Amino acid sequence: MKWTPELNIVGSTYKVLPLWPEIGASAGPVSELPDKLHVDSPSRRFRYCVRLNPRGTAMHTWWGNQVGTVVFDSDVLIPALYQARPDAERTGDHWEPMPWMSITPAEIMTLRPGTRMAKGRVVIAGLGLGHQLIEVTKRLQVKRVTVVELDQELVDWIMPQIRPHCRKPVEVIVGDAYEVLPKLKADIALIDIFPGYGDGFKRVAELAKQCPGIKKLWGWGTSEMTGTAQR
Ligand SMILES: C[S@@+](CC[C@H](N)C(=O)[O-])C[C@H]1O[C@@H](n2cnc3c(N)ncnc32)[C@H](O)[C@@H]1O
Structure with a gap:
């Protein structure tokens, strides 16, 4: 697929591999996910979850210095890895709000x-x-x-x-x-x-x-x- 500034993708064709297939998807804040919606690494430095990207929500893409958006015509699932915040203990706010790595069209x-x-x-x-x-x-x-x-x-x-x-x-x-x-x-x-x-x-x-x-x-x-x- 060629990069374009406005990319429309048929959601049913966006198939990404879930590393923990038993984990359900959610659009909720990463820090509030119930147990069955995430897997944490032993010391809780990493959290794996599957983001539910609702139909029509714009995501970013880029190519060199050009930026663009990508929109799906249905809900899609985006596996993501989050990191604990360095100041988690002091603030009580454990997870970085943005993913460290996620399988978005831009990454692919x-x-x-x-x-x-x-x-x-x-x-x-x-x-x-x-x-x-x-x-x-x-x-x-x-x-x-x-x-x-x-x-x-x-x-x-x-x-x-x-x-x-x-x-x-x-x-x-x-x-x-x-x-x-x-x-x-x-x-x-x-x-x-x-x-x-x-x-x-x-x-x-x-x-x-x-x-x-x-x-x-x-x-x-x-x-x-x-x-x-x-x-
Ligand atoms: C963005 S992720 C890589 C994503 C990967 N390309 C994929 O397809 O999922 C960056 C990775 O590089 C690792 N990393 C960062 N600095 C590194 C270094 N100096 N040597 C080896 N690994 C490093 C991080 O721990 C992290 O796992």
Whole structure:
């Protein structure tokens, strides 16, 4: 699907993978969800839930420096990961109100250019909800994947839900991608660890210099701005 500033999607065609299929969906505030509508990581640093995006509600999309909206013609379900607030204990307000990662059209479209480059031995830096990992392992050209993720709790908690959907061998290294990637050998590394969208160019170029064993590096928010070929 090509990015356009006003995207209308047939909701019944928007199928995303629920990592905990037993969890129901809700449009309510993330901090007020009853037990059956969320799963929390052991220390409650992460909360997984499924957002009910009501028909007609506008969501944001972007492509490079262009922004747009996307509207569905029916209710859709959007899996999302929330983080605990750093000041949760002091304020009593446990969860960040905005998701840390969610499977929106914008995420899918901006990760896809990297996914489409994956072949041979692939490194994925940044696990998140495992969306890109699962998509990469669907590719025939991919032989094996090494995931590099900073957060041990996230890996221990979410990886057992992700692994059954992976179609290629997946190894996980818990560590800082900036330290681990320079030691790895791979055909390509797909990097989604940056705090913001659109400043990846410099970071990827700098990291590439440190990673002689990785033939190519792609970073979230870079290829979208280099041209239309990868849309
Ligand atoms: C936006 S999420 C990645 C989402 C993922 N692309 C997906 O498809 O679900 C970013 C991830 O990068 C991880 N991360 C952040 N900084 C990192 C670093 N320096 N090294 C490794 N992982 C890091 C975070 O813990 C988080 O899991």
